[in-house]
Amino acid sequence: MTDDTSKTAKLTLVPGNPLKTADHLPRYVRVTERLPNGVIAFDFAVGTPDMFVELILPEDAFEAFCENNSAVHMTLEQSAEVDLEMEKYRYGEEGMELKRAAARMRSGEHEPS
Numbered sequence: 001m002t003d004d005t006s007k008t009a010k011l012t013l014v015p016g017n018p019l020k021t022a023d024h025l026p027r028y029v030r031v032t033e034r035l036p037n038g039v040i041a042f043d044f045a046v047g048t049p050d051m052f053v054e055l056i057l058p059e060d061a062f063e064a065f066c067e068n069n070s071a072v073h074m075t076l077e078q079s080a081e082v083d084l085e086m087e088k089y090r091y092g093e094e095g096m097e098l099k100r101a102a103a104r105m106r107s108g109e110h111e112p113s
Contacts, residue, residue: 022046027071030079044071049078050085 025047033041040062045052057065088096
């Protein structure tokens with residue numbers, strides 16, 4: 001049996017680059033659904049609105065969660081950007097181009113010549 005501790009590199013911080021924590025990063029919430037039983041489905045992000053987890057809490061727990069995390073609600077613009085990025089991920093660039101072409105056809109626009 002070998003001693004694996006000799007093979008493990010010791011982790012050290014680079015001088016002048018302190019280890020950063022998420023404590024100073026903004027926190028965002030976006031309510032995605034309010035269920036009849038009082039449960040709220042929402043997205044929660046730290047640092048940037050486009051990297052989030054989906055959570056579900058009763059309304060009073062949601063309010064406490066937002067307060068404890070000093071969370072702000074995403075703006076309409078941030079929500080639209082998040083939705084667009086999710087569509088790009090889901091459909092890919094080719095799928096997004098097909099969606100844009102279908103939207104142009106519905107609105108009566110024609111392809112540029």
